[in-house]
Amino acid sequence: DLERKLNREFDFVMTGLETEMDRIVLEEMGEAIVHLLRNAVDHGLEPPEVREQRGKPRRGTVRLSAYASGGHIYIEVADDGAGIDRARVLQSAIAKGVITPEEGASMSDESVYELLFRSGFSTAKEVSDISGRGVGLDAVRDKVESLGGKIRIDTELGRGTTFVIELPLTLAILPALLVSVRGQTFAIPTANVxxxxxxxxxxxxxxxxxxxxxxxxxxxxxxDVAEWLGLGVRRWVFPQTAVVCRNGKQKFVMVVDKVMDELEIVNKPLGRYLESVRGFSGATILGDGKVSLILDVRSIGQSA
Structure with a gap:
């Protein structure tokens, strides 16, 4: 479909098909990976005649690969297209008022490519129904980070672009910090601490x-986690125990009564009856048989 709609010629290559990953991760990442593949064809690959003019084969290559390494799953979406033009990204960012010309002059390549993940940011000259709608890459990063992962861009002008996604091997078992709030025990994933x-x-x-x-x-x-959860208003008697958390690039502080322990927990989904409840990403059963809710750092951070 994309070859016909966009006047492109390319081979689609998949590697690492034997790589196993958490079913939840796979289900959650499906739409994001499809967007990156469309993006690779629409923005990455040049039309066949342009490739020939540049001394490239008419047919390009889009590659989807997966592999496991060091407790993480890596998913890569790569193309051998035009690559990302740093100057064009900066020009678009300055024109939109995202950054100043002075900031742009001192930014590293990595920081410039990070701009592509800003909400509503796009360098597309035309809006299409494939990609380039000014939405998408920010949603992809939000999805990756909600799963405790990271995404980065490797690109070389004229040679192509690779989006590298790093995800935890499993969402079922995660290291967590146990905290006490008004006599109740909650878990905070240490990936966010x-x-x-x-x-x-x-x-x-x-x-x-x-x-x-x-x-x-x-x-x-x-x-104040106690106040946020409706467990009462904090008396600001110092010192107070606080957990500095990270939600993507944003940081915020959760004030708790005390930090109890750090351990690996089994993350159990709340199920569809409770999926609309704000502030929790799951639950776990502790060694003493008590249930502890896992705090959703993303939703708490957004409210902060």
């Missing part, structure tokens, strides 16, 4: 009457 800190009164600032935490060169919002 940067550090645990003891907050002193001098560490907390206020912006529009909301507490924030200065972290490096950033001001990080704070979430």
């Amino acid at each position: 940067d550090e645990v800190v003891r907050l002193r009164e001098a560490d907390v600032r206020y912006v529009q009457n909301e507490p924030v935490y200065p972290s490096g060169d950033r001001i990080v919002p704070m979430v």
Whole structure:
């Protein structure tokens, strides 16, 4: 279909078909991978006559590969097309007001390609029903990060582009930090945890009457987990225990009563009756037989 609609000629090659991965990961990533494949054909590959002019074979190659390494699954979507033009990405970002010309001049290649994952960002000259609608890559990254993974772009102008997705081998077993809030135990996936800190009164600032935490060169919002879950309002008696969490590139602080333990837990989905409940990504049964809910760092971070 894409060959006919877009006037492209290419071979589609799949490798690593024997690679096993968590069924949930596979189901969740399906749509994202399809988008990357369409993107590779629409934006990556040049029309056959253009490839010939550039000394390339008329037929391009789009490659989908998967492999396991070091407790992670890697999925790559690659094309041997035009590659990503750094200057064009910067020009588009500056024109849209995403960055200033001064910022663009000092950005590394990796930082420039990261701009492609910004919401609504596109360098496409025309909008098509295949891709280039200004949506897509941001949704792909959101999906990857919601599964505890990362995505990066490797590209060379004139030679092609590869999107590399790194995902945890399984979502069933994950290392987690157990925290106590109002006598209840909750789990926070350690993949989303940067550090645990003891907050002193001098560490907390206020912006529009909301507490924030200065972290490096950033001001990080704070979430009182007890208040967020409706378990009561915190008495700000210092020191307070806080967990600095990361949701993609965003950071925020969860204030809890205490940190209890770090261990590997079995993640059990909440099921369709509870799938609309905000703030939880699953549940686990602890060694003493009690049920502990797993906090959804993404939804809590978005509200922060």
